[in-house]
Amino acid sequence: MLADLHVHGMAHGEFNHSKEAIRPFIEYAESRGLEVLGFAEHDWFLEEIKFELIRSLQVETPVSLRVGLEVDHRPGLDCAGLTKEYPFDYLIGSVHEIDGFLFDHPDYIEVYEQWDSDLLYAAYFERLEDLIESDCYDIVGHFDLIKVFGCRPKKSILPAVTDLLQLIKQKHLVVEVNTSGRYKPAGEKYPSDDILLLCRSLDIPITLGSDAHMPRHVGRDLADQVEALTRMGFREIVTFKGRKPEFHSL
Numbered sequence: 713m714l715a716d717l718h719v720h721g722m723a724h725g726e727f728n729h730s731k732e733a734i735r736p737f738i739e740y741a742e743s744r745g746l747e748v749l750g751f752a753e754h755d756w757f758l759e760e761i762k763f764e765l766i767r768s769l770q771v772e773t774p775v776s777l778r779v780g781l782e783v784d785h786r787p788g789l790d791c792a793g794l795t796k797e798y799p800f801d802y803l804i805g806s807v808h809e810i811d812g813f814l815f816d817h818p819d820y821i822e823v824y825e826q827w828d829s830d831l832l833y834a835a836y837f838e839r840l841e842d843l844i845e846s847d848c849y850d851i852v853g854h855f856d857l858i859k860v861f862g863c864r865p866k867k868s869i870l871p872a873v874t875d876l877l878q879l880i881k882q883k884h885l886v887v888e889v890n891t892s893g894r895y896k897p898a899g900e901k902y903p904s905d906d907i908l909l910l911c912r913s914l915d916i917p918i919t920l921g922s923d924a925h926m927p928r929h930v931g932r933d934l935a936d937q938v939e940a941l942t943r944m945g946f947r948e949i950v951t952f953k954g955r956k957p958e959f960h961s962l
């Protein structure tokens with residue numbers, strides 16, 4: 713079963729929610745055999761999201777369309793205020809920033825030199841813990857994004873990761889398998905296989921996302937991931953409708 717819940721139909725503002733712009737994303741989803749396609753725009757485009765327009769395209773396609781949101785989690789964020797007026801199917805919580813350091817943005821790459829890698833990972837995990845504790849989200853986006861530009865920890869992160877995953881389990885959150893990392897200097901998906909194996913052993917549910925910012929990246933590598941995840945022992949993936957989880961056999 714193929715689903716892609718992490719698609720940016722507006723990219724970083726290059727497109728908008730018009731039928732002409734959205735249709736190519738849906739066409740790619742169809743050509744890749746997706747059953748569920750979820751648009752999850754960045755929250756800074758909140759007011760430009762056109763729920764009705766996307767829902768009106770449902771009659772044109774067998775792919776089940778969903779509308780989510782990828783929220784840039786910041787400590788103290790008022791997520792209830794952010795979303796109560798909007799009928800989202802799901803919210804992805806993502807950490808992209810450590811005190812003004814936009815660590816996944818190429819313009820900030822030199823800032824890595826100012827950090828000890830272990831301290832950077834610890835700071836990232838602290839923000840991730842705040843995200844998990846916030847009770848705002850359904851999905852934890854790209855769990856180990858801090859590796860995006862190839863910064864690797866010196867000591868094992870698995871003890872800290874295990875603590876975070878236990879918290880994710882307690883909070884009934886879903887971990888996203890995000891294939892975009894393969895096309896970044898990190899060279900592999902988020903999260904890495906050792907973290908996914910921990911998810912499996914803790915029985916944490918997973919979902920799938922390409923993080924596409926253009927139509928031809930919709931569903932990228934997800935069929936391969938389904939095979940790999942099956943080999944790891946996963947049996948199902950989760951999608952969301954109206955903030956309620958739906959479980960599908962892989």
Ligand SMILES: [Zn+2]
Pocket residue numbers: 782806808853854
């Ligand atoms: Zn993100």
Ligand SMILES: [Zn+2]
Pocket residue numbers: 718720782923
């Ligand atoms: Zn994204």
